[in-house]
Amino acid sequence: MDKNSILLYLSDYEPVKDFSLEEKGMLFDAIFEYASTGSTNNLPPVVLLAFKFFRMHIDENNKKWNEIKTKRIEAGSKGGKQKAASAKQNLANLANAKDAKQSQANLAVNVNDNVNVNDTLSLTLSHLVESANESVSESESVNEREEANKVFNPQSIKEQLLSDETWKESVCMQSTLGVSFISMLPDQLDKFIAYIVSIGEERSISNISDAKRRFTYWWQNHGRKEVQDENKQVYTVPN
Template structure:
């Protein structure tokens, strides 16, 4: 696969504050080595760069987890594009007469139930969301399973299933949904008590550009 770049996330980079300049140099050498060998199961060069330093091994762990998830997403995108190209070639070869086409809605690669289970069991993602929730990790952790279910209710009610085809899609969409809608339901009222505004998702997105979401996951 001809990848040209990879991402480093700000919350993951916080760990370098605990390292010396020499350790940071070894860490980034290990990151580069790991990226070059992501599609090589026998790549072990990065392990040699981390050997003998337990702190470096711990610091490298969140980078490796994120790289693996990003690489899986990259392969999924490549596969989708390859499938689309093959379908396009078949359509041209058939020389079928032009006519009205009824689009077939995209179906999730995984069932929503399976994605929900994976989100709840992904400890690293849960920790990252707790840190970025804006309401305190302990409070957010207690309501996260309920909020995940509300998020999928919202996706289904607004007909946006084609934006959540994989677990990786769900993580990005959930981050956007929480920051723009989910958090609003638990903000304090005038008397200082927290309340759930509604248990039903809005039927229409609150902003026209909703699908132009962004997030750290």
């Protein structure tokens, strides 16, 4: 593997901070073994459950990294072809300018306002630069329009999250509520989506990985407190 790093989140520590040192050591070893070789040794059930959560992050980040690497290679290839084409065109322009200069010398016509061939060449090169800048600006505008047209689809996000069994296992473990959190998850997802819409950050969630990360943050800072407040019991002293 040519990628020599992994990305961990501070929120990953919350579910495993109560592990014993031995369990943390096994988890640590499993994470680096998987990131290096793509496999891991047999793990106790509780460590395996935690490892699945880290493995999901590693796989997602590796996928993003590979996509970026592929795009850079493609961009480099296109850039090399474009540079070659530009160099070829520049040589042709220089040759044309040289021919024009020779023709002007052969004519030997006395004209008060002589046009300098170098000025012609400068104008030609300036035109080429302006055309290239216009192409870049147009490309950037298209990318901005495509980015702005991304649609936030709450129903699709909710369905994808609820169909991801590995993710559901991990959020149950993070919730500290155990298996009972499974039945609460649809309602909590609705509240999470409503929160994102209320603060106007729909466009901050452009893919399912963004949704998973934002939901984890929302639950730790908002959802968990709301559930705890709802579960508080009020005791009254009888007369």
